[in-house]
Amino acid sequence: MLTRAQITPLAPDEASLSAAESLAASRAWVTLARSDRALWAEIHGSGKTPYRVCADISATSNRCTCPSRKHPCKHVLALLLRAADAPDAINHAEEPSWVLPLFTAKLKHPATEPPIAKRADDTARAADRAKRAAKREQRITDGVAECRVWLDDLLSEGLAAARTRPSEFWERPAARLVDAQAPGLARCLRRLRDAVIAPGDWASRGLERAASLHLLLRAHERLAEIPEPLRHEVRSRIGWTITKEEVLASERVRDTWVVVGAVEEQDDRLRVRRTWLWGTQTAQEAVVLDYTIANRAFGPSPPVGAAFEGMLAFYPGARRCRALIDEQTHAPWPANIGDATFDQALARHAEALAADPWVESTLAIVRDVRFLTHDGAWVVADREGAFLPLVGDPPWRAVAIGGGQPIAIAAEYDGHDVRPMSVWAGATVWPLGTKP
């Protein structure tokens, strides 16, 4: 069962939340019941027949018959809030048939979609598409060449000089890359800027990012020589996209997946959320990316601390890490997941780097770690005393939960320091970084 704190971020906006608050305490409820995996209710709305609302226990999927275009709608939120406030007041009952689609519905598959009727001008369209793609290739190639010159100049002039430049020094070439239809490269360039203007060990990080960008530019020049899976990585990093349908059409992986962390970041004008998953049997990490703009809420995603039996469809690439969640059923949080030491977690990072030299961060799940101060800075140490520095503010919540005793941690590791996302002891998982 979710807590209020986990429900609040699901709301698409503040209005839905306050509407749900009033609704939860109102007398509009006709029925309200639960089973081990689901909650459902009938609730009076403006129509004659009451709306049927149902939600998975972990709120990973939910449905409502109301016509609202918001998702989740206020009825779903009210149902979850009510369950959060008084979980014991809801009676167990037999699931009605209308709750079942919650667990059987899947994302739309290309195979299940009715085939689009062939048209006479289909071949003409294909030719058109090929022509557009070729045009884009040409633009990108030009953009890459221009960017290489810019990058070489940057190194010749020195990073120290670049650090003092005004923002348009970086924005102009980034905008040129966007015009060249290579938004991914623009993103790499902005990350290089972020590294160079950051405090601390900026010169070393800056050179790393510059080298990574250089490698990507070179890889594009020799794209034909690169083997298939890695070529996908290069193309996606440059900015070619692939549709969800294509991803779902590829092979999928079944496992018991645990949601170990979620990180939100501002990426130019977009906000991106990385939800990290770990497959307990396949010992494989996966990341689900969601995008949104301004202060709009993200789409639904399983909350940190959830575990589910289900299928993931991976995007093509050398590492196959980015994924889409295809189907899921609630499962208990398994014991003993992750690595015993940081050495093992770092070895995973090295493996990832070998498969994909552009990898930014990998998942590190280590059991029995402790948070402590070393030389005046907070670090996280494993059972052997190996320690890594932490990024950002001191991890107070984790320190309070650990209390000097060993706990398990899930973190993003970027080759330098770790960003903790959650800690757990036993089956109780605490997400970090957000409000409780």
Add this chain to the structure above:
Amino acid sequence: MTNFGASSWKESVAAALIGLNRSPTTCDAASFLDQSCIASAARRAGRMPPRLPEAPPFAPHAAPSQTCSRDAARILSDIIVLGDALLIAEWALLAADRCMTVPPALLPDVLDTAAAYPRLRDLIEPVLGERGMWLATHRSQWRAAVPSFAAESAEAVWETGKRAERFAALRALRRRNADAARALIDSSWKSLPATDRTDTIAVIAETLSMLDEPFLESCLDDRAVTVQQAAAQALARLPKSRFANRMRQRLTACVCLSHDAADKWRTGVRRGTLILRPPAACDDAMRRDGIVHRYNPAEAESWYGITQDDAHLWRVDEPWWLMQIIAAAPPGCGFRHEGASASPDDLILAAMAHEQAHVPLTGWRYSAALHRDPDWAEALLERWCVPSGDLSYVESLWPALTPSQRDRIGPMILDSRAARSHRVHLAVQLLDHACLELSRACLDAIEQSAKQQHVDLESVARRVHRSLATEALAMSRRILDTSYAHASHVANRILTIRARLAEEFPA
């Protein structure tokens, strides 16, 4: 050949920093970046985490098995999401009664609250538990926010800390070890600026005892007027102080209840007559005792609640001095009748018949509130404030009443003719410290007048008796539905949480 060693990476970084044009490296940018790619990947992939010199010691205590009930933890976490410090304090008060502590994951937020709100620290400390105290030692602002720790290091903080920290430490020390606090004040008194001296006396006044009397008495000779006045106000609350004695003597010379009149009253003909003989001059001794020489609108309003409308009554000095003397002594002091003091009711009725009624009544109101004298507060409200329609003093006298008195006086105030124009405002005030019965009456009064008068629903939500939160929530929804009141969902959220608190922590 490329060398992957650390020194070569450092050289590369140095070259990149100053620019290849200026560095001794001979290769061009492209091949330099080629090499850097390999070196960077090798560096990242080959990284070994550093080791601690020795295995880190475990914390001395085991994980807390039971901190608080699951529902209590949920409520606290929802309060934190709402970000309401006062509700955290309410939770702490209730949890401390049942020996519960804050669950570890929520400790940082609770400690942050304690750090931000010095007044809540004493409430929060009992629910921190062993884990919370341990956590607080790791961060200086949290350490300062735990009164026990603050008291331990009070001497050092008092010497070198920031202003707010210093007074928080002094307050903490004074509550735990008043002698040490007195010694600390004595040692540094001479070097403190006047504002700090005034604030120090404010801290002393929070937990006042006769042991502070000699010090406060000496403060009457302070060169700063604000310090003098603060000391006089504190001394007025100590009935056995030399200050109180002097006031008593002054009063004996200035006022009395006439004997003849009292006889007549006993036979049921007339009530007593007050005789007021204001002092002829405000001498140095009176000024030393904090009597203000000239009427001053700002002080008169903030201390004695005298509004600008009544200013003309106080422009004459003598009544103004007399009122201050009456205010500085315990209520009713000096008005003796055959050796025994007359009852508050008699005195008030007698005073109201006097042509200078405002002099004794204003003084008594001030001292009744200062001494928290329930009988006087009740008599003043019942005999003077309600009949005369002057309800501006309800707020200051209300806290002095006992619960049964509040139950009796509350409806009287709400139903009085003078209350009509600001009934909602009064009802919200009366909700403070009100018992169930009266709280219900207040809620009814608020709802009845909600259409005509503005309702501050948030104040209602905070002040209403916890066990009536559900009823108040229903009322608040009705008000929001039917009036144009500013739709405040904050009030509803506060009420929802307080209703859950009432359920989780039954009285």
